[in-house]
Amino acid sequence: MHIFFNKFITCNSSLIQFVKQYNNCLESKKQKERESDAADFLTIIPCAIKSLIETQFQHVSTHAKFREVQVQIKRKVNCITRSTESTLDFTVYEILEQVSNSKFNKLVVTYDAISCKIKCQYLLFESKGILCHHCLSALSFERSKNVKRMHTHIKSSHDEPLLESRSRRFDDLMF
Template sequence: MHSFFNKFITRNNSLIQFVKQYDNCLGSREQAERESDAADFHTVIPCATKSSIEAQFQDVYTHQKFREVQAQFRGKANCITRLTNFALGYSVYEVGEQVFSSIFNKFVVTYDSVAAEVKCQCLLFESRGILCCHALSVLSFERVSQVSPRYILKRWNNKVKEVTHTHIKRSHDEPLLEPRSKRFDQLVFCSQNICKFTSESEELTAILHRAYDNVMVEMESLKAKRKGTSFLSHEDANLESVNELQSPPRI
């Protein structure tokens, strides 16, 4: 708990000071998450090995999670894999992981080539959501070039746009933001379906662009009448929306 409020809360703070600093702490952490997301979008961590499976994780995972995955790929170099049983596409391996010069920890790993499923006795994937070095060693032994999508968890996908969680209701949000968050969620759901449909062809995409331009003109006209502000162009409206979604919270 103390590490969560690091630099904001000390043991000598009063309850009133805690309440005041609470929003500042959450806002600071949100800003750090935004900066981390930006790094995930615009930079790439080099692969530590020549494995195509590592490249598969590199393409989709956030930097933080990919570093954890890379540690397992490096650990694969310390593993010795031996096939102990095989029947109808189902293989059982014994993987020895060298922890000291002459000391090996042994793990049982099973691989189902039909279901493309690998399981290790250490249960690292079940506990932390990443494949262990023992399972990776078996996949390499089996000459598997791509892992099943079941081993790539969506919650660590670097292609999930920040706007999908920008308007999620939080405890430190103002109550007036809740209706807006609901409207935002509804619009995101509808727009995803529309984009999936229209992206199938250039003609449908062009129709959507024309409709979008017309709707933006109508909405900005209404917005200008209500607020008494000047009319915004299509490009200005887009820029204003992006800035509103991505600007850091004021602390």
């Protein structure tokens, strides 16, 4: 755009010519964006690691944003996550990120399970609109924690009240 304005500042063109050229330039830019959006709609970038989180982003992000998310997903591998404080709805995670063989960065991520909001000191979501690898690491930890909790609700043949009547009769006869 800077080149566009310089051309008209140095040239002796009328205001009408300037406005006409400026509108043409804006229309051309909009057309390129529409074409790019159409291309994004028709193609799918493959997932790098096939995680549930990555798959969700694959379906709702533009190609450019998805590529940024994929970088963060790959960087998540270097993170060690542990829960440091937890209440019924609020969890604080300490994320140790290995940046070299002997150097670690320590960051704090907070997760509110009621509002489903997550916040990291890194502030990538606030600045660029994508979750950083620290938040993704905490969300993965949160998901695995919930999977373990959900596991206790899975019915088992060892649960006495849940045994079928035939199984109970067999147990009564045998024991």
